Amino acid sequence: MKRRDVVKALLKKRGELLVIAGLGSTAWDITAAGDSPLSFPLWGAMGQAAMIGLGLALAQPKRRVLVITGDGEMLMGMGSLATIGVQQPPNLTVVVIDNQRYGETGMQETHTAHGIDLNGVARACGLKVVEYKDLAGAIHQDRGPHFAAIKVDAEKIPLVLPPREGALLKARFRRALLGAEADSA
Amino acid sequence: MWPEEIHRELSAAGVRVVGYVPDAGHKRLIELCQADKKMRAVVLTTEEEGIGLAAGAWLGGEKSVLLMQSSGVGNVVNVLGMVRECRFPLVTLVTMRGEQGEFNPWQVPMGQAVRPVLEAMGTVVHAPASADDIVPTVNAALRLAYNSYASVAVLIPQRVIGIKSFQEQAAK
Numbered sequence: 001m002k003r004r005d006v007v008k009a010l011l012k013k014r015g016e017l018l019v020i021a022g023l024g025s026t027a028w029d030i031t032a033a034g035d036s037p038l039s040f041p042l043w044g045a046m047g048q049a050a051m052i053g054l055g056l057a058l059a060q061p062k063r064r065v066l067v068i069t070g071d072g073e074m075l076m077g078m079g080s081l082a083t084i085g086v087q088q089p090p091n092l093t094v095v096v097i098d099n100q101r102y103g104e105t106g107m108q109e110t111h112t113a114h115g116i117d118l119n120g121v122a123r124a125c126g127l128k129v130v131e132y133k134d135l136a137g138a139i140h141q142d143r144g145p146h147f148a149a150i151k152v153d154a155e156k157i158p159l160v161l162p163p164r165e166g167a168l169l170k171a172r173f174r175r176a177l178l179g180a181e182a183d184s185a
Numbered sequence: 186m187w188p189e190e191i192h193r194e195l196s197a198a199g200v201r202v203v204g205y206v207p208d209a210g211h212k213r214l215i216e217l218c219q220a221d222k223k224m225r226a227v228v229l230t231t232e233e234e235g236i237g238l239a240a241g242a243w244l245g246g247e248k249s250v251l252l253m254q255s256s257g258v259g260n261v262v263n264v265l266g267m268v269r270e271c272r273f274p275l276v277t278l279v280t281m282r283g284e285q286g287e288f289n290p291w292q293v294p295m296g297q298a299v300r301p302v303l304e305a306m307g308t309v310v311h312a313p314a315s316a317d318d319i320v321p322t323v324n325a326a327l328r329l330a331y332n333s334y335a336s337v338a339v340l341i342p343q344r345v346i347g348i349k350s351f352q353e354q355a356a357k
Contacts, residue, residue: 020241040244045267048237055241055249058202058225063245079230080237087227166271170244178246185246 001132003097003152007068008033010095010135017139018056018177022049022069024104026097030068032160037176040169041162047076050094054084057092057145060177064091066139071098071112071149078121084145085126093139094127096149107154122147187345188213190320191278192221195250198327200276201225202242202249204235209354210280210346211252232257236264240273248331251277255296255340258303265306268336275336276326277308284343288350299340308336316345 007029011019019039021030026049027041042049053067074081074096084092100113112118119129127147130138138146163169174182191214195203203218203226205211219226229235235251242249253261258279268275282289283296300310309329313322319341326337 018245042267044270045237045240045264047233048240048264048267051234051237052241052244054227055202055238055243055247056245057241058227058238059242059245059247077234077237080234082230083227083234087225166267170271170273173244174246177244182246 001150001152002155003029003099004032004157006097006132006150006152010066010068010139013136014038015140016063018060018063018065020049020053020056020065020067020069022046022067022073024070024073025099026068026070026073027162028160029097031162035162037172039162040173043164043166046073047080049073050077050080050084053092053094054080054087054089057089058087061089061091063177064140065089065093067092067094069094069096070103071096071100071118072102072110074118074149075111075116081122081125081127081147088126089145090143092144093135093146093148094122095135095147097152098149099152099154101154103156107156112149118149119147122149186213187316187319188217191323192217194320194323194327196221196223198331199248200250200327201247202227202238203252204229204238204249205252206232206235206254206257208252208254208280210254210341211278214278215252232260233264236261236268236275239275240267240271243273248274249276251275253277253279255279255281255283255299256292258299258338259295262302262306265303265308265336269307272334273336274330274334275308276323276330277336277338278323278341279338280341280346281343286343296343303338308338310338310340312340313342319345
């Protein structure tokens with residue numbers, strides 16, 4: 001599968017979905033699918049995408065939260081799967097776009113290229129592992145937390161960059177989610 | 186007792202999410218937060234996760250606090266870069282080791298580096314000098330963080346926590 005096709009399909013009918021993307025390729029992927037103020041693409045903080053998703057899911061229990069991140073980013077924050085497993089947020093889904101490579105640094109192989117199984121880790125941590133075909137239901141309605149690591153081709157594709165400034169990305173997200181009063185909260 | 190008073194300050198400020206890596210010095214405060222139905226106490230595998238947790242909670246409109254021991258400060262350094270770049274408000278309560286009377290030499294290097302490390306990453310450091318000063322300092326830290334979108338750490342001194350030996354720590 002092609003990563004951009006997968007991410008476009010996941011975000012096609014996103015509605016009020018809140019989206020966090022890990023740094024690098026998945027941040028470009030969600031931007032290629034159409035930038036939104038309700039997307040928070042990371043440019044750093046490697047390893048924290050799933051935890052930002054957890055914090056958001058706890059703060060917004062009535063909304064659905066989707067984290068889209070890469071295998072290298074997820075490996076750096078693997079402990080967060082244990083933390084999510086303890087909290088069991090029903091409204092959180094974590095999707096790993098797994099190309100088995102560190103895409104931004106020269107396509108070096110990650111651990112998943114050597115058989116390390118992120119779905120197995122997530123399952124052992126108490127997340128519900130779902131297949132690609134069942135992801136739409138998992139993301140938008142079923143009781144989570146859900147997890148899916150989806151194998152995609154290791155390809156170099158054009159960058160599609162979201163805004164870079166962190167304070168802007170934060171402020172636009174809060175304004176879109178919480179309304180203009182968030183500016184003076 | 187200062188843990189009860191800190192809990193009251195957190196509650197009055199509307200803190201809803203409490204991330205923590207346990208420390209003997211935070212034992213009572215963690216119990217109070219766990220027992221508080223308006224708070225979600227989140228046990229972390231590493232302190233770094235607490236920064237992501239706090240950032241996500243603020244994106245969703247909720248205030249949080251992060252509890253850790255001084256050794257945890259070393260685990261959050263890179264992610265404090267996100268806090269600064271995004272101007273996320275953040276309150277971290279750090280129980281200090283490696284200060285006065287430390288019995289474990291492995292605690293000393295990180296304990297002594299806490300202030301310069303935090304300041305290098307743009308976090309404002311408040312260090313109350315005595316037990317009486319802790320609660321007003323936490324109050325001020327909450328206001329600075331959430332009124333001014335700052336990252337603020339309160340260092341609770343080892344002298345106040347008063348752990349002097351392994352035996353004493355194990356008994357706490």
